Amino acid sequence: MARDAALPIAVRRLTKSYGTLRVLDAVDLDVRRGEFLTLLGPSGSGKTTLLMMLAGFVRPDCGSIAFGEREVIRLAPHKRDVGMVFQNYALFPHMDVAGNIAFPLKLRGIGKAEALQRVEQALELVKLGGYGARRIDQLSGGQRQRIALARAIVFEPRILLMDEPLSALDKQLREHMQIELRQLHERLGMTTVYVTHDQREALTMSDRIAVIDQGCIRQIDTPKEIYERPTNRFVAEFIGESTFVTVDVDTAGCTFNGIPLALASQPARKGPYHLMIRPERLSILEQSVSAGVNVLPATVTAAIYQGDSVLVHASLPDGTMVSVRASASVRAPVAGEKLNLGLNAADTYLLPVEESAA
Amino acid sequence: MSHPAGPNAAGLRRDALVERLTLFSLSGPALLLVTMTMLVPVGWLFWLSFLDDAGGFSLEHYRRMLVQPSYGRAFRITFEISFITTAICILLGYPLAYVLSQLPRRAANICMIAVMLPFWTSLLVRTYAWLVLLQRQGVINTWGIKLGLWDTPLALVHNLNGTLIGMVHIMLPFLVLPVYASMRAIDQDYLKAAANLGASPTRAFWLVFLPLSLPGLIAGALMVFILCLGFYVTPAVLGGGKITMVANRIATDIELFFNWGAASSLGVVLFVLTGMILYLASRIVRLDRLLGGGGA
Numbered sequence: 001m002a003r004d005a006a007l008p009i010a011v012r013r014l015t016k017s018y019g020t021l022r023v024l025d026a027v028d029l030d031v032r033r034g035e036f037l038t039l040l041g042p043s044g045s046g047k048t049t050l051l052m053m054l055a056g057f058v059r060p061d062c063g064s065i066a067f068g069e070r071e072v073i074r075l076a077p078h079k080r081d082v083g084m085v086f087q088n089y090a091l092f093p094h095m096d097v098a099g100n101i102a103f104p105l106k107l108r109g110i111g112k113a114e115a116l117q118r119v120e121q122a123l124e125l126v127k128l129g130g131y132g133a134r135r136i137d138q139l140s141g142g143q144r145q146r147i148a149l150a151r152a153i154v155f156e157p158r159i160l161l162m163d164e165p166l167s168a169l170d171k172q173l174r175e176h177m178q179i180e181l182r183q184l185h186e187r188l189g190m191t192t193v194y195v196t197h198d199q200r201e202a203l204t205m206s207d208r209i210a211v212i213d214q215g216c217i218r219q220i221d222t223p224k225e226i227y228e229r230p231t232n233r234f235v236a237e238f239i240g241e242s243t244f245v246t247v248d249v250d251t252a253g254c255t256f257n258g259i260p261l262a263l264a265s266q267p268a269r270k271g272p273y274h275l276m277i278r279p280e281r282l283s284i285l286e287q288s289v290s291a292g293v294n295v296l297p298a299t300v301t302a303a304i305y306q307g308d309s310v311l312v313h314a315s316l317p318d319g320t321m322v323s324v325r326a327s328a329s330v331r332a333p334v335a336g337e338k339l340n341l342g343l344n345a346a347d348t349y350l351l352p353v354e355e356s357a358a
Numbered sequence: 359m360s361h362p363a364g365p366n367a368a369g370l371r372r373d374a375l376v377e378r379l380t381l382f383s384l385s386g387p388a389l390l391l392v393t394m395t396m397l398v399p400v401g402w403l404f405w406l407s408f409l410d411d412a413g414g415f416s417l418e419h420y421r422r423m424l425v426q427p428s429y430g431r432a433f434r435i436t437f438e439i440s441f442i443t444t445a446i447c448i449l450l451g452y453p454l455a456y457v458l459s460q461l462p463r464r465a466a467n468i469c470m471i472a473v474m475l476p477f478w479t480s481l482l483v484r485t486y487a488w489l490v491l492l493q494r495q496g497v498i499n500t501w502g503i504k505l506g507l508w509d510t511p512l513a514l515v516h517n518l519n520g521t522l523i524g525m526v527h528i529m530l531p532f533l534v535l536p537v538y539a540s541m542r543a544i545d546q547d548y549l550k551a552a553a554n555l556g557a558s559p560t561r562a563f564w565l566v567f568l569p570l571s572l573p574g575l576i577a578g579a580l581m582v583f584i585l586c587l588g589f590y591v592t593p594a595v596l597g598g599g600k601i602t603m604v605a606n607r608i609a610t611d612i613e614l615f616f617n618w619g620a621a622s623s624l625g626v627v628l629f630v631l632t633g634m635i636l637y638l639a640s641r642i643v644r645l646d647r648l649l650g651g652g653g654a
Contacts, residue, residue: 055550055554056553056554057550057553076558077550077554078553078554078556078557078558078559078562079490080554080556081556082554084551086547086551087547088547090545090548090551092548092551092566093570094569094570103552103555103557103565104556107556107557107561108556151555155556182509186463315539
């Protein structure tokens with residue numbers, strides 16, 4: 001399918017409440033033509049509700065959803081022409097594999113011969129050529145996942161929705177399928193909205209990630225930006241491990257417990273900020289300190305041997321606990337030892353202190 | 359059988375045997391009861407059906423069934439009534455089960471109690487209650503005429519109509535229960551998937567919902583049909599003597615003619631026919647399971 005056949009999605013002021021519980025709060029979202037966008041959030045954040053509204057299964061209270069130029073918010077699900085992969089696949093147990101994949105073709109009045117050919121093409125695409133006559137209960141979880149995908153794309157929808165399609169698979173298969181789904185998306189180029197609560201999955205697959213919490217989109221950006229430049233504490237904590245310490249910014253610069261810190265970029269306002277520390281960006285400094293590395297003195301509380309590395313727990317001067325990985329091949333620090341932790345200025349990223357913590 | 363040799367092998371084997379015997383002995387009283395009250399009398403009746411009046415072996419009772427048209431008529435009407443009752447139960451019960459399956463669980467449970475309520479009343483009482491409702495001066499005819507729906511009293515009872523009304527009323531829960539259960543088991547995502555793939559609600563029903571609820575429908579219909587085959591009280595009371603099903607014929611043979619052999623042979627034939635229907639149906643249902651419908 002040509003990429004220009006894909007449709008952009010424009011969501012405006014989309015709102016849904018169940019009683020007093022606001023599931024979606026005036027959500028605005030733009031999914032670009034042919035983009036792989038992931039809705040990432042904890043359970044109950046509203047990400048699945050948003051996806052179900054795109055598919056037409058949940059009726060919003062108000063708002064607007066446009067596929068391309070066309071407003072679809074009041075359109076019945078069967079008229080929306082979007083493909084969808086369900087979390088439990090929802091493959092019809094009373095039909096064989098070919099019957100399942102041919103189902104949308106039959107409904108569109110496509111002739112038997114052409115349908116047969118397209119079913120086989122779709123099966124080839126998901127690497128299950130020749131599986132048409134299998135019964136659904138003869139398939140493994142991974143195979144069902146692929147058949148569900150084949151069924152969702154066989155009628156060439158211009159938008160593809162996926163609701164945690166990999167959550168039922170084991171870790172190894174999941175990682176494999178992530179890459180395969182990503183490659184398939186690159187081949188087909190349909191606008192894809194993908195829901196997951198697995199941050200690594202989101203980082204691996206997406207062009208952009210929309211982080212959702214309590215019915216609001218907290219940040220929408222590329223995986224790299226989301227990980228390295230989160231705009232708020234929720235995003236920083238939800239994606240990756242991080243520790244926060246409070247630092248002060250004034251005209252002289254940024255200080256942590258009196259220790260001056262070099263920053264990647266100077267914030268505009270003065271006042272208290274959160275310094276986001278990703279453990280993997282910390283290092284244990286030996287004697288010499290190169291320029292552009294901030295030095296944080298710390299006291300080791302525990303060192304845990306883990307085979308490939310040693311996990312060192314240490315407390316910073318303000319009492320905050322941080323963990324850092326040290327190579328197992330060098331001398332392991334011992335509890336009580338004082339050492340210096342290094343954090344590159346480029347990784348020294350400040351978050352504004354939010355008025356009301358969520 | 360080769361027994362592994364080794365320390366304590368014999369003792370462990372003995373323990374396993376004792377355990378099994380102990381478990382089996384728990385079912386002993388029930389087994390005894392079934393043998394005494396079911397197998398022995400049924401076996402005895404089976405035996406009787408092959409004896410002539412003098413007590414010698416004979417196929418006379420079975421021959422008479424083939425020759426005398428009244429017997430054939432009893433079987434035909436039994437199957438006809440059972441079939442019509444089953445069909446009406448399906449027409450009434452399937453939509454009812456569908457509505458119940460779409461309700462929230464609490465509401466569905468309350469409605470289900472209403473469906474089950476007739477079960478808590480004696481069958482005889484219900485049958486006579488219908489007699490009161492349906493007769494010429496009964497509630498239904500009185501009100502129908504009062505409201506101007508019809509002019510002369512309808513013949514609602516002492517005929518096929520009354521028998522069917524009574525039987526459908528009694529049999530309906532037997533259909534609704536399994537159909538409801540199989541509908542509840544249908545994952546709503548199947549219907550969402552059907553809609554998403556382009557099926558209008560009507561087509562989603564015919565292409566997805568109905569096939570998935572079919573195992574429950576077959577089970578329910580089968581149960582109704584087979585239970586109908588043995589009906590006695592309802593046709594006797596509401597049929598007004600005009601409806602002679604096999605069970606009524608058996609009663610006549612015993613009460614009027616005191617012919618245990620003839621009655622037994624009727625019972626045996628009905629039993630065998632029922633068994634055959636069950637067997638055929640089990641083949642069909644199993645076939646259905648083979649196609650994956652049973653997994654839902």
